Amino acid sequence: MMQASLLTWFVVLTGACAAKQKHELETMAGEMSSAIRRGERIGFESYVLPGYRAWVDGNSVLAPGSRDAWAADLRAAEATPGALLFLAPDRPVAAVRVLAGWRFDSDPSAYYGQRTPRQALASFVLATLNRRWDVVLELAPSRFRSGLAEADLASMWDASPRGDELRASRDRLRRNLHGVLHIDAHHAVLRSEGEAIARLEREGERWVVADF
Numbered sequence: 001m002m003q004a005s006l007l008t009w010f011v012v013l014t015g016a017c018a019a020k021q022k023h024e025l026e027t028m029a030g031e032m033s034s035a036i037r038r039g040e041r042i043g044f045e046s047y048v049l050p051g052y053r054a055w056v057d058g059n060s061v062l063a064p065g066s067r068d069a070w071a072a073d074l075r076a077a078e079a080t081p082g083a084l085l086f087l088a089p090d091r092p093v094a095a096v097r098v099l100a101g102w103r104f105d106s107d108p109s110a111y112y113g114q115r116t117p118r119q120a121l122a123s124f125v126l127a128t129l130n131r132r133w134d135v136v137l138e139l140a141p142s143r144f145r146s147g148l149a150e151a152d153l154a155s156m157w158d159a160s161p162r163g164d165e166l167r168a169s170r171d172r173l174r175r176n177l178h179g180v181l182h183i184d185a186h187h188a189v190l191r192s193e194g195e196a197i198a199r200l201e202r203e204g205e206r207w208v209v210a211d212f
Helices: 016-037 040-043 049-057 067-073 115-128 132-140 150-158 163-175
Strands: 009-011 082-085 094-097 101-104 179-181 187-192 195-203 206-212
Touching: 016 040, 016 067, 049 179, 067 195, 115 132, 115 179, 115 187, 115 195, 115 206, 132 150, 150 163, 163 195
Parallel strands: none
Antiparallel strands: 009 082, 082 094, 094 101, 179 187, 187 195, 195 206
């Protein structure tokens, strides 16, 4: 059972001021509604993440007979503050604030999870520290897993000339697990102070680490 004493590191990522966030959402919704009413595709799509634009039926939204209805329906209902809990220095878990208080937004018991990009990065750090090469293999993109065995990974990290470089990159990732994640439908980038620390890809329902 998880002990309360493990909840030692707490970093708020999106802020705790729901009123301010809702105001920002209302402003965005108003600007997007105006773009729809004017039939401006570029203005409308600028509020959609690039990875999701292909899934948005812009022709229907911007059709002359539909603009007013879409624009009227677009309004901000609620802003939900988010946070990042560290159960240990290498175990970040997402949390959200609801009416009843703060609640986990992902499974805190998933030691080597891959459901979210941050979960996959934490799993990668832990797996390499614990020499769980079977887990590291599962965290690699499928194009890299072909023909690669656990023994190959062990040799690469422990005995090859690249070992020091790999461990140094892993340690840098470990120090920046709290960094900002930029996510679209199929890719994610972890950044810290404007620098890309790691890149991930989505494979089905899980995330894999493509570069670090």
